Amino acid sequence: MGSVVGKRINGRTYYYFVESARVDGRPRIVAQRYLGSAEEIAAAVDGGGGMPESTRQLTFGDSAAVWGTLERLQVAPAIDEIVGRRKVSVGRYLALAVLQRAVAPCATLADWWAETAAERFIRPRFAAETVRDEQFWQVTRRLTRTQLERIEEEVVSHIRLDAPVTLAVDIPNFATYAESDTADAALAGLSAVVTRDGAIPLVSHVYQRGVPFGVAASRLAARHRGEVTVVFDAGQQAQLDLDAGRHFVGALPLADFPELLVRPASVRRPVDPDRFAGLTALDTHATVSGVRRRVVLTHSARxxxxxxxxxxxxxxxxxxxxxxxxxxxxxxxxxxxxxxxxxxxxxxxxxxxxxxxxxxxxxxxxxxxxxxxxxxxxxxxxxxxxxLFGKQLLVTDHDDWSVLDVITAYRARYHLDSTFRMFHGSFVAAPAPRWDWTEQRIAVHSLVSTLAAAVTHLMRQEADRAGLDLSVRELLEQLSRIGETVLRYPSTGGRPRTRRVLTSLSGSQRQLFELFNLEAYAP
Structure with missing residues (x-):
């Protein structure tokens, strides 16, 4: 049963449409909707209240999907458990920084916060004046390298992985840190243990460029405490001893194997038309550095x-x-x-x-x-x-892996490198004019970037399993197009009315909306 009732507030009457029902045998109001003051209702009836006074567009889909994944992984509570209870939650600020790094890496925290709907659904709320780069660096300034490593390991442990095959990869151009456009730059590389499927980072280590990849791989393997396969590019082979007992997948210079390049296209076979359309491969053997090894010659139409x-x-x-x-x-x-x-x-x-x-x-x-x-x-x-065109030559000691497994492992490095380039651009500017890039701040920033990569690569893997073949960049771009429009209607003497609606969804956006349960964060 519905009716209109008026409520007297500060000398003015405001009207509500209420629905009543019997609860335990007694009449109760079960729902109510604000209609407005008498003037607002009259203006709406006359057609004067139908047009909004102003509109505002906020980003929604990417922020909601990434934040939902961070909540599902319990990132903030896991971090606070490690660093201990403090007046300001370190976990919440690190989780917020991971969100911003994933969806708006080129913006400051404050600028991004002003343009996102995240301030509506992140709970507990952040006061707008506290969402600033300076505040983030103040909150994280006492984190030690040991704590940062424990945070990474704890957060990643919440990602449910079924006995993944792991790879050691190296990103020598991970980031270029600078105080300004003209300042001397600090060049950093990053080595990481990642999953073969999805290239999800599990353990990482940032270093000054120039450390041999073999040394970094050994350190990572010790931290990971598990068997890893080293993945190397053609230019990194000289840094590795392929007979050192580690499993490996790497690229070889094509020009060194002319006898393979002249093999006709008819000897190559499709790898997986669904996952790698237009990719064919020849699985064979060749002499590499004096040793007969398994090699895979691939050709990509793209x-x-x-x-x-x-x-x-x-x-x-x-x-x-x-x-x-x-x-x-x-x-x-x-x-x-x-x-x-x-x-x-x-x-x-x-x-x-x-x-x-x-x-x-x-x-x-x-x-x-x-x-x-x-x-x-x-x-x-x-x-x-x-x-030559379209070809790559891979070498591996994994005789038990399929051609698909070998190619997937090698491409993991490029997926991760592409994500980090999206996060950083040409260089990473100083966090604030009066601060420079100390080793501690580089370590914090690297942790944020690595966690952002882990979360977004996990999301990409989930989308792939749902039938959506998207890169991390394509996934976030599709989600970013799901916007939130804020409609503000003029006041006619009472309270201004605001309505929030989402933009229309395409077919793939509807799938992503449901996959990441964005309804839970929608207005």
Missing amino acids: LHAAQVRGFAQALSTATRQLDGLALALEAGTNRRTREQLLTELARITRVRWVDRVLTARLTGGKPGELRLEYRIDEAARARLDEE
Whole structure:
């Protein structure tokens, strides 16, 4: 049963629509909805209250999904259990920093807080004036390296993983720390133990660049207390002893194995059309550093197309520069010596793959007589397309792994590196003008970044298992498009009315909305 009732507050009457029902045999109000003052109701009836006075757009989906995952993992309570009870919760501030690092890495805490709906659903509430970078660094200034390591291990232990295969990966360009755009930079690398499926970081260690990867891998394995497989890039092979007893998956320089490059495409087999569309592989053996080892030659149609485009652009740039130089020589405007011109020609043509197909020849001896000729070797260009583009060569001692497992392990490093590049950009500015990047602050910042990567990679894995093949970047971008619109209606003498609604959802956004239970955080 419904009726309209008025309530007298501070000399004014406000009206509510109330619904009544019998509870335990007695009439009770079970629901009520505010209608407004008499003036507001009259304005609405006349059509004057239908249009909002202003609107405001807030980010919702990405913040709600990441915060929901942080709550599910009990990140804040786990951190507070380690650091102890304090006047201000260290766990809540670290969890907030992880959220901001994941969804708005280029913004300050204060700027992001002003544009997100997170202030509505994060409980207990943060006062707006406390959500600032300076406050975060004050709260975390006493955290020791031992505490930071324990925090990482405790948070990761809440991620339910069924006996995962783990990998040791190295990100030598993890972050470049600087006090300002012009200050001397501190270059940092990061080694981590991650899961093969999902590349979820479990243990990490930040270091000054220059530490050999083999040393970092040994330290990580000792902390992880479990068997790990070392994953290395083509340039890191020299830092590792492949006969040291560790399992490994790594890349080899293609040019060192010409006999494999000329094998016809017909010998390669599709790897997994669902997970890796257009990827084929040849599982074979080759002599690597004097030892017969298992190698996997892969060819990606997507990588092939990208390399063809990049090569065409590089070749076009080189020929355009050569044309300009040739015209200058013919016009007699050149004043450089033959040696200087040869140096310039080497610079123009010494580009990856361009030097294989482009040859330039300088004729004449005196400056006024010098002429330039160049040619493109189409046969060499065809060999590039057939033998090199789209290919990678991997080596491993895992004879028990499938080709899919080997490729997944190798790509884990690139997934993690891509996520960190998204978090940091070209360099990490100082947290505040009067503070510099001490070892302790770099360690705190690295922990926040690593936890953000762990949470977002876990979310990506959950989306993948739900049938949504998205990278971390694509996942967060889809979620960020689920916005919250705040509609503010004009006052007609009573209290201003505010209504919050979510933007419309696409099909994939609806799936993500349900997967991450965003209804629990919706207005």
